[in-house]
Amino acid sequence: MIVIHGRNALSSIALAMALMAVGASGSASASPRAAAQGGVQAKLEYCETCHGEGGQGFYGYYAIPRLAGQQPGYILNQLRDFTSGLRTHPIMGNVARGVNPPMYGAIAAHFHSMNSPPLGGGGGGDAKLGHYIFTNGLPESNVPACWACHGPDAHGVREIPRLAGQLPAYIEKTMASWEAERSRKSAGGLAALMVPTTHNLTRAQIAAVAAYVSGLR
Numbered sequence: 001m002i003v004i005h006g007r008n009a010l011s012s013i014a015l016a017m018a019l020m021a022v023g024a025s026g027s028a029s030a031s032p033r034a035a036a037q038g039g040v041q042a043k044l045e046y047c048e049t050c051h052g053e054g055g056q057g058f059y060g061y062y063a064i065p066r067l068a069g070q071q072p073g074y075i076l077n078q079l080r081d082f083t084s085g086l087r088t089h090p091i092m093g094n095v096a097r098g099v100n101p102p103m104y105g106a107i108a109a110h111f112h113s114m115n116s117p118p119l120g121g122g123g124g125g126d127a128k129l130g131h132y133i134f135t136n137g138l139p140e141s142n143v144p145a146c147w148a149c150h151g152p153d154a155h156g157v158r159e160i161p162r163l164a165g166q167l168p169a170y171i172e173k174t175m176a177s178w179e180a181e182r183s184r185k186s187a188g189g190l191a192a193l194m195v196p197t198t199h200n201l202t203r204a205q206i207a208a209v210a211a212y213v214s215g216l217r
């Protein structure tokens, strides 16, 4: 287990990743079968160096999302989309390209089974307003109720992600930059379902709903 102390950890990891991506691209495919069989545990430990112990999420230079309890179908879609570039992120794109697809299922099942409590870290939003939007939407702004897709407990279902316990700073960033980071073809077209929602909410309304769901178990 690699234990990371302090906020500079992420930058070291990111640097190490960048170096590995340059150095290892030729050898990564040398023994895919051995990697798929023996490498899952090592990969999981590696994931937690960024995604936090217990998959709780982590505050580095920016918020790294919680994976604990996440829906396996959603995790699989994201790993595929990071790899193909349909979902853009410089660090996670390189990380995903280093994971053998035969490992995806075991990795997704592992994170789905984790039941860590929310990391916290609040966010500045009005959680009461967030609860209202989550439950009722904002019909006057064409914003649908979140629970209709994400589930009444915000645990998600199949390819629709869990939001419960997610880091508020990550939710805010993600919703504010949806169309820049997730093409309409992401997740087999499912990312398009979030376009009206992300368009029509103000920053304060996004912060509100982020504050509400981030506290849910």
Ligand code: HEC
Binding pocket: 013, 014, 017, 043, 044, 046, 047, 048, 049, 050, 051, 063, 064, 065, 066, 067, 074, 075, 078, 079, 088, 089, 091, 092, 095, 099, 107, 161, 181
């Ligand atoms: C070097 C740091 C780093 C490592 C190591 C890492 N990740 Fe990530 N991961 C990130 C960042 C940063 C994001 C957020 C990307 C964004 O903002 O869109 C992310 C996002 C994700 C997401 C999308 C989550 C969501 O809610 O949409 C998944 C799934 C994921 N990572 C899986 C993994 C897996 C599986 C591993 C281990 C094989 C792993 N990550 C290792 C940094 C990392």
Ligand code: HEC
Binding pocket: 065, 074, 077, 133, 134, 143, 144, 145, 146, 147, 148, 149, 150, 159, 160, 161, 162, 163, 166, 171, 174, 175, 182, 186, 187, 190, 191, 192, 193, 194, 197, 209
């Ligand atoms: C019509 C169905 C639908 C509704 C309604 C909906 N969502 Fe989503 N949402 C999705 C789908 C599908 C995804 C996953 C898209 C993908 O994989 O690219 C998603 C993804 C997200 C994500 C990204 C999660 C992550 O870990 O990166 C956030 C945040 C989110 N939704 C918040 C909300 C909020 C807040 C509301 C209510 C204001 C809402 N959604 C309403 C279908 C919906």
